[in-house]
Amino acid sequence: MAHFDPNAKPFSHKWLDERLAVDTLQKVLSTEYWIPKNINFLWAMGMILAATFGILLLSGIFLLMYYIPDTKLAFDSVNHTIMGEVGYGWLWRHMHGVAASVVFLIIYIHMLTGIYYGSYKRGRELIWISGMLLFVSFSAEAFSGYMLPWGQMSYWAGMVITNLFSLGSLNLNGLVEWIRGDYVPGQAFLGRFFMLHVLLMPLIIMALIVLHFGTLRIPHVNNQDGEEIDFEEEAKKWKAGNRKESKVIPFNPVFLSKDVFVMSIYFIIYFYLVFYHFEFAMDPVNFDPADPLKTPPHIYPEWYFLWSYEILRPFSKNAGLIAFGFAQVIFFFLPFLDRSANVAPANRRGLFKYWFWILVVDMIVLTIMGKVPPMGIYTTIGTVAAWTFILLWAVLPFITKMEKPVRGSK
Amino acid sequence: MKDLKILGVVVFFTLVTYWGVEPYAHSVMHKHVEFEGFKYKDLKAPAKKGDPAKGKVAIAACVSCHGIKSQGIKAPMDAVSASAAYGVNPPDLSNAGAVLDEKFIANFIVSPTHAGLVKKSGMPAGMADAQGAADIAAYLKSIAPKEIKPKEAFEFACGRCHAVRYDKWTQIGQTPKTKADIKTGVDLKKMEFDKKVGQYKLNLAKYLGKLPPDLSIIVRARGEHYLKTFVENPQNLLHGTAMPRVGVSNEGYEKIYKYLEKVGDPSKPKREKVGPIVLLYFVGFAFLAYMWYKSQWKDLH
Numbered sequence: 001m002a003h004f005d006p007n008a009k010p011f012s013h014k015w016l017d018e019r020l021a022v023d024t025l026q027k028v029l030s031t032e033y034w035i036p037k038n039i040n041f042l043w044a045m046g047m048i049l050a051a052t053f054g055i056l057l058l059s060g061i062f063l064l065m066y067y068i069p070d071t072k073l074a075f076d077s078v079n080h081t082i083m084g085e086v087g088y089g090w091l092w093r094h095m096h097g098v099a100a101s102v103v104f105l106i107i108y109i110h111m112l113t114g115i116y117y118g119s120y121k122r123g124r125e126l127i128w129i130s131g132m133l134l135f136v137s138f139s140a141e142a143f144s145g146y147m148l149p150w151g152q153m154s155y156w157a158g159m160v161i162t163n164l165f166s167l168g169s170l171n172l173n174g175l176v177e178w179i180r181g182d183y184v185p186g187q188a189f190l191g192r193f194f195m196l197h198v199l200l201m202p203l204i205i206m207a208l209i210v211l212h213f214g215t216l217r218i219p220h221v222n223n224q225d226g227e228e229i230d231f232e233e234e235a236k237k238w239k240a241g242n243r244k245e246s247k248v249i250p251f252n253p254v255f256l257s258k259d260v261f262v263m264s265i266y267f268i269i270y271f272y273l274v275f276y277h278f279e280f281a282m283d284p285v286n287f288d289p290a291d292p293l294k295t296p297p298h299i300y301p302e303w304y305f306l307w308s309y310e311i312l313r314p315f316s317k318n319a320g321l322i323a324f325g326f327a328q329v330i331f332f333f334l335p336f337l338d339r340s341a342n343v344a345p346a347n348r349r350g351l352f353k354y355w356f357w358i359l360v361v362d363m364i365v366l367t368i369m370g371k372v373p374p375m376g377i378y379t380t381i382g383t384v385a386a387w388t389f390i391l392l393w394a395v396l397p398f399i400t401k402m403e404k405p406v407r408g409s410k
Numbered sequence: 411m412k413d414l415k416i417l418g419v420v421v422f423f424t425l426v427t428y429w430g431v432e433p434y435a436h437s438v439m440h441k442h443v444e445f446e447g448f449k450y451k452d453l454k455a456p457a458k459k460g461d462p463a464k465g466k467v468a469i470a471a472c473v474s475c476h477g478i479k480s481q482g483i484k485a486p487m488d489a490v491s492a493s494a495a496y497g498v499n500p501p502d503l504s505n506a507g508a509v510l511d512e513k514f515i516a517n518f519i520v521s522p523t524h525a526g527l528v529k530k531s532g533m534p535a536g537m538a539d540a541q542g543a544a545d546i547a548a549y550l551k552s553i554a555p556k557e558i559k560p561k562e563a564f565e566f567a568c569g570r571c572h573a574v575r576y577d578k579w580t581q582i583g584q585t586p587k588t589k590a591d592i593k594t595g596v597d598l599k600k601m602e603f604d605k606k607v608g609q610y611k612l613n614l615a616k617y618l619g620k621l622p623p624d625l626s627i628i629v630r631a632r633g634e635h636y637l638k639t640f641v642e643n644p645q646n647l648l649h650g651t652a653m654p655r656v657g658v659s660n661e662g663y664e665k666i667y668k669y670l671e672k673v674g675d676p677s678k679p680k681r682e683k684v685g686p687i688v689l690l691y692f693v694g695f696a697f698l699a700y701m702w703y704k705s706q707w708k709d710l711h
């Protein structure tokens with residue numbers, strides 16, 4: 001039976017604790033949420049992602065006050081009303097656009113950190129999978145957002161990407177029309193992507209962030225050496241005052257202080273981009289209004305989709321789609337394709353070391369080739385890089401199976 | 411120290427990616443055209459210097475189409491009728507000398523298509539011989555005001571073909587302020603104006619083969635370098651385009667660009683003002699965060 005002290009003052013600490021267990025909550029979520037001491041700034045990327053999502057949400061709310069989801073008015077509501085007439089509208093738009101681009105850079109760093117340190121194994125599979133669900137949701141969020149200004153790139157990228165759903169020779173034009181709500185992108189198309197962007201996707205993302213944090217709580221985060229830590233034992237040391245000997249630190253305030261410091265550096269870079277270098281995040285072509293009669297000479301997605309787009313391009317229609325589908329889902333299976341029990345930095349893991357660095361370089365090559373026009377030498381490089389990507393995943397189970405056990409700690 | 415090494419690796423790969431998708435990819439996708447400083451080297455300078463006094467007499471041949479307001483000469487026709495007659499409204503020449511290059515004007519009068527690098531022009535060729543044209547050009551230079559506003563430069567050189575809706579500019583002039591009838595919401599004045607603009611646009615599109623694009627945010631869509639080189643010689647970037655080489659001088663172009671930038675990128679002055687303050691704030695924040703971090707971690711190792 002719960003006990004409620006009739007004399008506790010409303011909203012006093014005791015009163016709240018009896019009703020909400022605020023003390024326990026605080027311990028579980030913050031002051032006794034133990035983090036390994038042996039980590040570097042890459043472990044702050046998760047909080048930076050959360051903060052950037054916060055920026056996107058806040059700036060998005062301001063943009064939403066003036067944005068008009070009408071194919072005739074959308075372009076001017078963004079480029080004239082918000083950029084020119086509303087006080088500081090330009091600031092919210094540049095913050096939103098830059099954050100949307102930078103969030104993917106941080107996501108890729110965050111993912112590659114997880115791959116490098118093997119943070120998707122030994123109890124951390126669900127962290128990885130919920131993370132991948134976040135990646136897919138962010139992709140949908142970014143794509144739907146890109147439609148909203150109704151510029152040339154919105155229109156034509158929308159056309160090209162929704163066309164993929166005809167699934168090559170299956171010619172499912174009915175499906176494409178169902179997605180668009182029309183034969184070509186138009187009012188129905190804009191309306192539904194608007195709904196996705198400002199309501200459904202943000203809801204899903206928020207739910208997934210909670211899930212992602214939940215999956216972290218029991219396995220705890222990994223550390224630089226992949227060492228298996230007895231968190232209860234180490235927490236006892238900390239609570240006994242052995243701050244030096246204990247291998248763990250409480251999330252709040254010790255780990256948080258480092259997170260906040262890394263975040264402050266990130267904010268300096270981020271706002272530098274917002275004020276002085278925002279062009280990379282806002283494609284010039286999208287400052288031409290959508291024109292169904294004029295195909296732009298080069299149609300390409302935003303930079304963060306380029307690597308998977310390039311896996312689609314060098315192949316024939318059907319093979320390309322299969323390769324593209326493969327690229328979209330394969331990362332989900334990483335915890336099960338890596339057959340080694342080692343949780344350690346890639347550099348200590350035999351062949352996996354080369355696998356990791358080839359993957360990084362290959363994805364960058366794919367990204368660059370995805371933007372340049374597919375001609376001559378670029379087609380060749382793109383084809384090789386796409387095959388490399390596929391082969392990397394094909395050999396992963398074998399090279400990890402052969403891997404010798406390494407000790408977690410030095 | 412390990413953190414800094416890792417940061418180095420992350421920054422390296424980030425910059426390589428950035429270089430690949432931005433400067434490198436764009437250099438592959440877009441032909442690079444060198445800017446030549448509005449010199450129009452392909453056009454010949456007149457043998458003798460033009461004489462403004464002679465030009466003043468010869469200009470009489472021009473005012474059957476052009477107005478010269480600053481000299482008290484009104485345009486013979488309104489914009490819509492002129493566009494019906496010539497395809498496009500011949501611009502008022504008061505500011506011609508302030509915006510255009512003198513050598514270009516002289517060449518343009520002899521042959522508008524040759525100077526403009528287009529197949530046809532609403533302006534007839536052979537209005538004067540080379541020397542007569544040089545005289546008229548000198549005269550136009552002599553009556554040009556010393557200082558003109560950015561918008562006036564745009565209006566003369568581009569305004570007859572391009573609208574700028576974010577500044578309420580139409581090809582036939584500024585959209586007038588009108589009032590709708592309160593009881594019915596009908597705004598006849600506006601409808602009449604819109605009809606005139608519509609008629610003008612139809613004539614213009616017939617003349618040029620297409621309606622020239624609105625230039626409201628062209629500075630964001632094309633960027634400084636493209637605009638400059640495009641105006642210098644449209645054929646270099648859009649082969650076969652109907653947009654004529656307008657023949658602006660350096661000073662004239664600066665004014666035009668200033669206008670386009672003010673309309674297309676109005677937040678620039680604000681950005682330059684607010685940017686440093688925000689950055690300074692976060693530098694201060696970083697400093698405090700660092701102190702906190704150091705105090706929390708000082709006895710951990």
Ligand code: HEM
Nearest residue numbers: 043045046047049050111114119128131132134135221222
């Ligand atoms: C975009 C929204 C995301 C947010 C807000 C987020 C947030 C976080 C946070 C706060 C942490 C703990 C601190 C840290 O290790 O950085 C974390 C850990 C982790 N995240 Fe994410 N994450 C996101 C996306 C992803 C994605 C796309 C993946 C990869 C598929 C992923 C995989 C992981 C993994 C494996 C860990 C555990 C790291 C370790 O144990 O060392 N996350 N995430």
